[in-house]
Amino acid sequence: MSEPRSIALTRLALWCDPTRIQTWPKFLASLPEDALAPTPTDLGRAFVTTRMTSTGHAAAFDLVRNLAGLECKAGRLQLRGLGLLRRSPAGYAVSADGRALAAAYRANPAGPEWPRLFADALLGLEPRTRALIKRLSEEGAVLKFERDAWFAGSYRRARLVRTGEPDMFPLDAARERRTLRESLNDDAWWCLGEWRSDPCLEGATHCRFRGTRSEAFSLHGIGPALRAACEVLLVGGLLHRNGGELRLDRAAAIRLLPGRAADFGWLAGESESGNLMITLAQVLPGLCSATGHVVASELRNLLRARGVADPDRAIAAAQSEGRLLVYAEDYGQSRHGEGLFGDPRKQLVKLHLVGIGPGA
Incomplete structure (x- = not known):
C-alpha cells in the first residue's frame, strides 16, 4: 500500500459568535459576482473592514480564516476550510458552493434553504464536524453538557455517551483524554469527505492529518468552533436539543439530506x-x-x-x-x-x- 497523503489541518475558527450562523452567507452574499483578491483576507478588507489583520482585529480575520479549501503550495497539501472561496492563479473568488449558499441567503434570509445548504457543506467538507456527527450517529449517542442547557458550562467537560462505548470529550483539545483526535487519526480518509475527489488528491486512497507547523495537528479552540457548526445543524433541523442534551435527529437528517444518509450510516x-x-x-x-x-x-x-x-x-x-x-x-x-x-x-x-x- 502506498504511503498516506499528508494534509496539514489548519485551526478551525469559523465565525467569532457561534450563534451568528448568518455571518458567512451574509458576507458571501455581499460580494460582487466578479469579486477577486490575492487572499481571503484581502476580500474581507475590501468588502467588510479595512482593519483585517490577524493581530489587531482577530475577530475580523477569523471571518475569512476557514472560507478557503484544500490547496497545494510548494508541494504540500493544506486544508484551510470549506472551500466556499476557491483559489486560482488570479486569486481568490467565491466558489460554486459559496455562490449557491449566498444566493439562497439573498433570496430568503429567514428561510430554511440556506441553513440546509450550509449544513450539507459542513457535513461534506469539514473533517472535525464530520467526525462529531459520525459519533452522534452511533447507537444511543448523546452529547451531554456540564449544565442543563444548550452548550452550558465548560465545553471541555461535555461528554459524548454511546451504547457500549467509553465516553469521549469531543469539545476538548486535550491529548490525554478521548477526544475527536482519535477519530481524525484513525479514520482520516473518511473524515476528509468530499475533498477525497479533489484533483489535488488524484490517485490517493488514504491520508493522514498533520499540523501546519508540526507533525501533530491542533484542536485549539475546537469547542466554540464545533458549537458554531452545531448551531447551523440545529437551525437546519438535523439536531434535537433537550436541556443539556444534544442528539442527532436521524429521521429529519434523512429527510433533509438524503444524499448524506449512506455516508453517515443513518439508514440502518x-x-x-x-x-x-x-x-x-x-x-x-x-x-x-x-x-x-x-x-x-x-x-x-x-x-x-x-x-x-x-x-x-x-x-x-x-x-x-x-x-x-x-x-x-x-x-x-x-x-x-x-x-x-x-x-x-x-x-x-x-x-x-x-x-x-x-x-x-
Missing part, C-alpha cells in the same frame, strides 16, 4: 444498493451531459466521496436487484478515464433509477 438495515439509490437520485442530475450521458469515472469519484466504497460493485448489485438499469453506453475519450466495470465501451453511460425516474 437498508441494503447497500438501497443507500446507493438515494445518493444517485441526488447526484445524477448534476452529472448528466446534454445528451443524457454520465462520465463513469466522474460518477465513480463522486460516489466514493459520498461514502460508497466500491461504486462499481454497488451499481452491479443494484442492477441485479432490479433497482437500476444501465440502458445506454458508449466510448468516450482518453480524458474520460476508466469505464464502468472497467469496460472501455462504458466510459459514457445512461442510467435509469427504477421506481424513481430516469437518471438522465
